[in-house]
Amino acid sequence: MPSRRTAVLAALAATASAFVAPSLQAPKVAPRHALVEEGAFVPDMERRNIMNLILVFGGALPAVGGLAIPYLLFFIPRGGGGGGGGLPALTKAGDQVTFKSWLDSHQVGSRELVQGLKGDATYLIVDDNKQIRDYGINAVCTHLGCxxxxxxxxxxYMCPCHGSQYDETGKVVRGPAPLSLALAHITDNAGVVTFTPWTETDFRTGLNPWWK
Known part of the structure; x- marks a missing residue:
């Protein structure tokens, strides 16, 4: 028969075991391959970087190109009117000017602008004999381009920007413009008013053309 002391110790041991906290264990996390559907494609880091670059440049290049291309084209000289080639005079609407239509709608002494060589505004002049003068006068001021x-x-011709003045042939008669207005020959190309470059001596000054 067990002694009283042995019984007390057994009771204390049973009581102490009731206060022992359950062991703490970290929650089990399913392995990564178990989080995706079986058979699904999971790109690795290298593939992800490549895909990100494609998305970034795919969106950026059209935007950059849309801005850069017109900017670069601005510095490329326009074709036509260069060398010995002729260029038809154009109205503001972009229509070709014919001798007949122009003389039918413009009086003697008329000086009106059309688009000339290199797209510059150029005067067509109707002389006293009811004919278009055989040269056009570039309307771009040689001072600062007004x-x-x-x-x-x-x-x-009187520049509203800085007061430069030119006589009726476009010769400079008052500064600050340093040079006379540029000239262009006018020829008849199947009835169309056509500009060709003026490359010989400037009859107004006796000098080589500065715009050549």
């Missing part, structure tokens, strides 16, 4: 209007009352 378009110079014709002042009929003063019988001059």
């Amino acid at each position: 378009v110079v209007p014709w002042n009929k009352a003063a019988n001059k």
Whole structure:
């Protein structure tokens, strides 16, 4: 028969075991391959980087190209009108100017702008004999590039920007413009008013053309 002391010790041991906290264990995490559907493609890091670059450049290149291409084209000289080639005079609407249509709608003494060589605004002049003068006068001021209007009352081209003045042939008569207005020959190409480059001596100054 067990002693009283042995019975007490057994009771204390049973009581202590009731206060022991259950062992803590980290929750089990399913392996990565178990989180995706079986057979699904999971790209590795290298493939992900390549895909990101494709997305970035695929969106950026069209935007950059759309801005850069017009900017670069701005610095490329326009074709036509260079060398010995002719270029038809064009109205503001982009229509070719014919001798007949122009003379039918413009009076003697008329000086009106059309698009000339290199796209520059150029004056067509109707002379007293009811004919278009055989040269056009470039309207771009040789000072800072303003378009110079014709002042009929003063019988001059007078720049509104800085006061430069040119006579009725486009020869500079007052600065700050340093040079006369450029010239272009006018020829008849099957009835179309056509500009060709003026490469010989400038009859107004006796000098080689500065715009050549």
